[in-house]
Amino acid sequence: MPPNLSVKLAPESPAGLTLANPVMTASGTFGYGTEYADVFDIQRLGAIVCKATTLAPREGNPQPRLVETAGGVLNSIGLQNIGVAAVIREKAPLWAKWRVPVIVNIAGDSITDYGKLAARLTGVKGVSGLEVNISCPNVSAGGAAFGARPDTAAAVTAAVRQATTLPVIVKLTPNTGDITAVAQACARAGADAVALINSVKGMAIDVAQRRPAIGSVTGGLSGPAIKPIALAMVYEVSGAVDVPVIGCGGIASAADALEFFMAGASAVQVGSATFANPRAALDVLEGIEAFMAKEGIKSLDEIIGCARK
Ligand code: RRO
Numbered sequence: 001m002p003p004n005l006s007v008k009l010a011p012e013s014p015a016g017l018t019l020a021n022p023v024m025t026a027s028g029t030f031g032y033g034t035e036y037a038d039v040f041d042i043q044r045l046g047a048i049v050c051k052a053t054t055l056a057p058r059e060g061n062p063q064p065r066l067v068e069t070a071g072g073v074l075n076s077i078g079l080q081n082i083g084v085a086a087v088i089r090e091k092a093p094l095w096a097k098w099r100v101p102v103i104v105n106i107a108g109d110s111i112t113d114y115g116k117l118a119a120r121l122t123g124v125k126g127v128s129g130l131e132v133n134i135s136c137p138n139v140s141a142g143g144a145a146f147g148a149r150p151d152t153a154a155a156v157t158a159a160v161r162q163a164t165t166l167p168v169i170v171k172l173t174p175n176t177g178d179i180t181a182v183a184q185a186c187a188r189a190g191a192d193a194v195a196l197i198n199s200v201k202g203m204a205i206d207v208a209q210r211r212p213a214i215g216s217v218t219g220g221l222s223g224p225a226i227k228p229i230a231l232a233m234v235y236e237v238s239g240a241v242d243v244p245v246i247g248c249g250g251i252a253s254a255a256d257a258l259e260f261f262m263a264g265a266s267a268v269q270v271g272s273a274t275f276a277n278p279r280a281a282l283d284v285l286e287g288i289e290a291f292m293a294k295e296g297i298k299s300l301d302e303i304i305g306c307a308r309k
Helices: 086-097 111-121 152-162 179-188 225-239 254-263 280-295
Strands: 023-025 066-069 072-073 102-106 129-133 168-171 193-194 200-202 219-223 246-250 267-271
Touching: 023 280, 072 225, 086 102, 086 111, 102 111, 102 152, 102 193, 111 129, 111 152, 129 152, 152 179, 179 225, 193 225, 200 225, 219 225, 225 246, 225 254, 254 267, 254 280, 267 280
Parallel strands: 023 267, 102 129, 129 168, 168 193, 193 246, 246 267
Antiparallel strands: 066 072, 072 219, 200 219
8 A cells, every 4th residue: 555645634624624635835935836847757746836926916025035044045036926807717726737736825904804815716727725925024015924823814814714715724924923822713713724934034145245135135945955944843833733734844855845744834845946956836735745664664654743742
């Protein structure tokens, strides 16, 4: 019998969200999936999460928007995207033909925006779930401001929950005093799962120019530098909520992913590793499969949370 890698990400949702395996792409690092369809067999992934989508199209922040730092990358894209109408018109019909489920990451300036986005995307063929982005560090309105506090995070989650029958994942920010309290508030407000972490606020200075290296001064740090932060938060949150936890932050190899499972994650998202290796997510999946075969592990459940016991 081949090992069972399937994972139920929304066990309480009538719509359900069962992935064939626990390896997802992280929003903002994999476009709409279409960009990678000719690079490797993306249908083998557990799920694809598309770039954050807003009600209206957005141009994003001033350049430069991406800077490499030691052990990570700073970004300040500023929610550049084509808007929900174009996602529904141009992308969803393609996704509807795929085996791999696509989850749409949604972001708003106001709580009302999130409800409207959720309603618009409900019933659209090709959309298998929503990832509620209350954690973008690079916008002046909304974004991480909603995710920094349990009450605002719960209000956004409740608005989305009320507007949709789709499975709802809430993506959390590390830029808060107590991510566990935020996660608990989201779960109570109806989140089917939580994903953590989004990028960590940071900056770099261009010494020759004597100016911030990022156009908007600060950005979000992702990559290997944030993995220990993400892992500690996944460990803490997965001990405090009953909903599945999706680990994200610096995952570039199967060994990284296994650490997150052992800390309590039910699934993982591969993000900026894709910039250096476009097929990073598939490499992670194949490495997990090889580890399970070597260790005689029949089901992911045997390792999820095992470092907690
Ligand atoms: O677009 C961005 O600048 C961005 C977003 Br929406 C996010 O959720 N996380 C991030 O690091 N950058």
